[in-house]
Amino acid sequence: MRSWCVKQVKTDTYQLDAGALQFDCIIGKAGVIDASAKREGDMATPRCEMPIRAVYYRADRVQIPALPFPTFPITASCGWCDAPEHPAYNRHVDLALHAPFDASHEVMWRDDTAYDIVVELGFNDAPVIAGRGSAIFIHCIAPGKTHTAGCVALVHDDLLALLALASPDQHVIVT
Template sequence: MDIHVAKAADGSHVLSWNGRSVPCAVGRTGIRLDKREGDGGTPVGSFTLRRVLYRADRIDAPRTGLPVSVIARDDGWCDDPAHPDYNRPVKLPFAASHEDLWLDSIVYNIIVILGHNDDPPVPGLGSAVFFHLTGADYGPTAGCVAVQLPDMLAVLADAKPGDRMVIAPSPQAMAACDPVERRPDCFW
């Protein structure tokens, strides 16, 4: 199954799968062809859904065909391009720059790890690009894709190993790419 993320005509973003569409949030700088660490952009591409992490103290394990693990208080994710564990899970305390996965907010109550820049990670091309939860305002993320809890549970109920999140560039970015050039950022 492919889960599609694209910009709607009204400027909002939509996540679609199996004939369903729901609103979603993306990075504060939008969907980007040239994703870099810390730019606030959601990368264009096709990313395998690797696994699901969830807060067992807040919600039940989601029903899904994907591998599922509980988030622990000491779970983090390295976002330091100079560190050997860049774009990898780490245990806290961790001296290098990192994301805490145990948050006070609801956004990481469920995290789907996406196969972005992970095979192998290339320093500086972005880390911790997840599919996670958003609040009612669909405020921008730091580069992830986010939906509300009922929508996340519906996606996960349909998900299985090998499924992908496909994040589309804007029509303007697509128009700027010449298919003859075969630039790596013009893969569609």
């Protein structure tokens, strides 16, 4: 198993260490929290080890190289359920298939560039526990952003370079 490590390098400054390469990144506004204390909407990034599950991408904006895990184009109907009481909590949802999707959710087709590339991390998904946190991703840093809602974010080109290093058993450790 190969691991990339997200670590604090200075006050409010984080870096993703991928061995030979290091990338500046941003994390949740509330900082890092122990995974057992993670809760939906707390704006914290969980301290734990998470496998890469899949990559979603905006095919109209970016070309993704062949990767060792599933890849899916993001469409206007892609969403991610963040409603703890819903059966699809912490899962990708097809908003058109379930229209209207009345439960709380993120729309993955965004006007900004944050979700041009989205790496789904395996957090609170085996099994899903209601309210323990959802949609922990590695994604692009949107212009002007200095933190995320709990994800890890990198500059677009850095995220592409990182994915080029990925192995089928790739994990991300947040320390």
